[in-house]
Amino acid sequence: MKTLLYYPGCSLKRDYPEAERAGIAVLEALGYRVVELRDWYCCGGYPGSTSLDHVKYVSSIRTLSKAIQQKRETEGDTIVTLCPFCYNTLKQAEKLYSTKPDIYRRVVEYLKDEVEPYRGGLRVAHFVEVLYESRSDLSKLARRRLSGLKVAVYYGCMLLRPRAVALDNPDKPVLVESILRELGAEPVDYPLKSYCCGSFHSILEPSIVARNTGKIARAIVDSGASIVVTPCPLCLSNLRKYTDLRAMHLSELIAHALGVLELPLRALQG
Amino acid sequence: MSQAPLRRYITIFFNGEAYSVPHGLTIMKALEYAGFRFTRGSGCRGGFCGACPVVYRLPGDYKIRVGLACQTPVEDGMYISLIPYVPLVEYVPRREELKPDAGYVLKLYPEISRCVSCNACSKACPQGLSPMDAIQAILRGDLRKAAELTFDCIACGLCSLRCPAEIRHPAVFRLVGRIVGVYYMPRSRSVEQRVKEIESGRFNNAFAKLLSMDPGSLRKIYDEYLKTGRLPGDLEV
Numbered sequence: 001m002k003t004l005l006y007y008p009g010c011s012l013k014r015d016y017p018e019a020e021r022a023g024i025a026v027l028e029a030l031g032y033r034v035v036e037l038r039d040w041y042c043c044g045g046y047p048g049s050t051s052l053d054h055v056k057y058v059s060s061i062r063t064l065s066k067a068i069q070q071k072r073e074t075e076g077d078t079i080v081t082l083c084p085f086c087y088n089t090l091k092q093a094e095k096l097y098s099t100k101p102d103i104y105r106r107v108v109e110y111l112k113d114e115v116e117p118y119r120g121g122l123r124v125a126h127f128v129e130v131l132y133e134s135r136s137d138l139s140k141l142a143r144r145r146l147s148g149l150k151v152a153v154y155y156g157c158m159l160l161r162p163r164a165v166a167l168d169n170p171d172k173p174v175l176v177e178s179i180l181r182e183l184g185a186e187p188v189d190y191p192l193k194s195y196c197c198g199s200f201h202s203i204l205e206p207s208i209v210a211r212n213t214g215k216i217a218r219a220i221v222d223s224g225a226s227i228v229v230t231p232c233p234l235c236l237s238n239l240r241k242y243t244d245l246r247a248m249h250l251s252e253l254i255a256h257a258l259g260v261l262e263l264p265l266r267a268l269q270g
Numbered sequence: 271m272s273q274a275p276l277r278r279y280i281t282i283f284f285n286g287e288a289y290s291v292p293h294g295l296t297i298m299k300a301l302e303y304a305g306f307r308f309t310r311g312s313g314c315r316g317g318f319c320g321a322c323p324v325v326y327r328l329p330g331d332y333k334i335r336v337g338l339a340c341q342t343p344v345e346d347g348m349y350i351s352l353i354p355y356v357p358l359v360e361y362v363p364r365r366e367e368l369k370p371d372a373g374y375v376l377k378l379y380p381e382i383s384r385c386v387s388c389n390a391c392s393k394a395c396p397q398g399l400s401p402m403d404a405i406q407a408i409l410r411g412d413l414r415k416a417a418e419l420t421f422d423c424i425a426c427g428l429c430s431l432r433c434p435a436e437i438r439h440p441a442v443f444r445l446v447g448r449i450v451g452v453y454y455m456p457r458s459r460s461v462e463q464r465v466k467e468i469e470s471g472r473f474n475n476a477f478a479k480l481l482s483m484d485p486g487s488l489r490k491i492y493d494e495y496l497k498t499g500r501l502p503g504d505l506e507v
């Protein structure tokens with residue numbers, strides 16, 4: 001059985017326990033052993049939205065250094081997370097030694113009396129990637145087909161930008177759609193799949209979030225979708241707060257289809 | 271043949287002056303040996319009260335180190351600066367106002383969300399705690415974990431002095447500890463019982479008697495109590 005080292009992230013842990021439960025249940029149904037990292041720290045995505053370029057990598061590199069120890073114990077060489085922000089920050093940190101060696105050296109130097117320097121050896125993956133790699137199993141394992149469900153996938157930014165860590169074409173992503181098709185769903189096409197929802201502006205400039213999610217919501221309604229799924233807890237929070245869309249985390253819809261978790265998904269039964 | 275051990279003297283620097291003190295003393299005792307009297311910044315002398323934070327540097331080393339004056343032994347060439355107290359602003363909400371919710375803690379102490387995980391706080395903690403992990407636990411909504419990690423915090427404030435995010439750790443930890451005490455810990459029946467007894471007036475006479483006594487008689491009762499474990503009849507309840 002393959003082990004996945006699981007990195008939860010603060011937002012998901014704090015605000016979306018149901019998405020977390022669903023995600024873990026799905027990974028286990030796919031045959032993975034999911035082991036939560038013993039020591040993990042805020043990925044830095046939040047303070048990292050500021051421009052302190054060095055500091056934002058400190059916590060991610062520390063998390064990677066400590067995860068190496070757990071890799072030795074569990075033989076899990078992949079860190080998986082359900083949050084695109086965490087994915088993005090951890091992935092960039094993981095590549096730091098080749099992409100920004102000067103910053104890498106400073107960060108490692110800063111951390112040297114705490115942890116051994118991170119020298120590679122882990123793969124950082126988002127939940128979506130793991131699903132995509134196991135998509136043929138999904139269709140075999142499905143206990144409730146999503147037949148005919150018109151679903152809009154809203155990607156948000158962090159899985160698709162910058163290109164160095166993008167999981168798909170930022171202008172026309174299809175990854176999640178192809179996963180959902182395995183389960184019988186009918187993903188709709190619409191133009192703003194990766195248009196920024198406004199992200200952390202929800203704290204200081206909520207009007208930006210209201211405007212952006214408004215545009216996204218109109219495009220989704222026009223597409224004829226009855227539900228929207230997103231892989232991002234922050235996008236989810238913004239969509240729920242500022243629009244009337246029926247929105248859920250991707251993990252919840254997949255868990256529902258696999259029948260591994262009973263979720264109050266009334267939206268799907270009508 | 272045994273020889274009397276030689277008393278070794280070392281030099282420490284305090285407020286810019288050099289003092290020769292015996293090797294092996296704590297910073298607090300060494301400064302007292304040098305003639306200073308602690309009127310602030312000292313309490314239990316046992317590493318428990320957090321009143322005696324100290325900042326020091328060792329010769330040939332650029333690092334600023336921190337510790338407790340009552341616990342840290344002097345070393346030759348040490349430069350010492352005392353911190354009698356750390357003036358943190360603390361909120362002490364009433365019990366009924368407390369909410370078992372990280373959002374509530376963040377509202378009172380919004381600077382928590384600026385934690386950049388530098389870990390400077392944990393490196394400073396003389397109790398060997400990890401204030402960073404506790405702050406991070408609050409950020410992910412886990413107040414119980416935060417309280418558990420900081421149960422041994424003695425509120426010295428050294429972590430806060432080091433924190434680039436200007437987090438008021440001991441104040442935050444005290445709040446979190448109270449919230450967890452109120453909402454998650456089992457209620458203590460014996461305390462409730464005792465409060466009822468106090469309210470019923472059971473101890474009123476004994477207290478009135480104690481309060482009317484002069485210090486000499488109090489001491490006599492106390493010494494007697496230490497010896498026999500018994501109180502005079504009219505103080506028994």
Ligand code: SF4
Pocket residue numbers: 391394395396397398399401420422423424425426427428429430439440
């Ligand atoms: S957590 Fe901070 S205030 Fe508490 S003992 Fe450690 S350094 Fe002192």
Ligand code: SF4
Pocket residue numbers: 384385386387388389390391392401402405429432433434435436437
């Ligand atoms: S010193 Fe402050 S910013 Fe640094 S880890 Fe501790 S709480 Fe966070």
Ligand code: FES
Pocket residue numbers: 311312313314315316317318319320321322338339340341
């Ligand atoms: S005097 Fe109490 S900890 Fe030092």
